[in-house]
Amino acid sequence: VRNLKSGEVSSIEAEGVFIAVGITPETGLFKSLADCDEGGYLKAGEDCATSCSGLFAAGDLRTKPLRQIITAASDGANAITSILKYLN
Secondary structure, eight states, rough: OOOTTTTTTTTOOSSSOOOOOOOOOOOTTTTSSSSTTTTTTTTTOOOOOOOSSSSOOOOOTTTSSOOHHHHHHHHHHHHHHHHHHHHO
């Protein structure tokens, strides 16, 4: 393991490794429309509604503690229900 700040190289003993590569949310188009957090993710609750009326955020660009494919799929289901309520 290399410390990117100090350059120090060390080893970590482990029986397994989970690699998190990180992501940068592609929310630039919406930043002027809805509130974002400090990481650039759109602020939206479990109903996927943002601070902009009629704009819903689902998946990995929404502020949430867990970003996995299963949570993104769940967001899609929640968002469509919220959108239908909004349209009706």
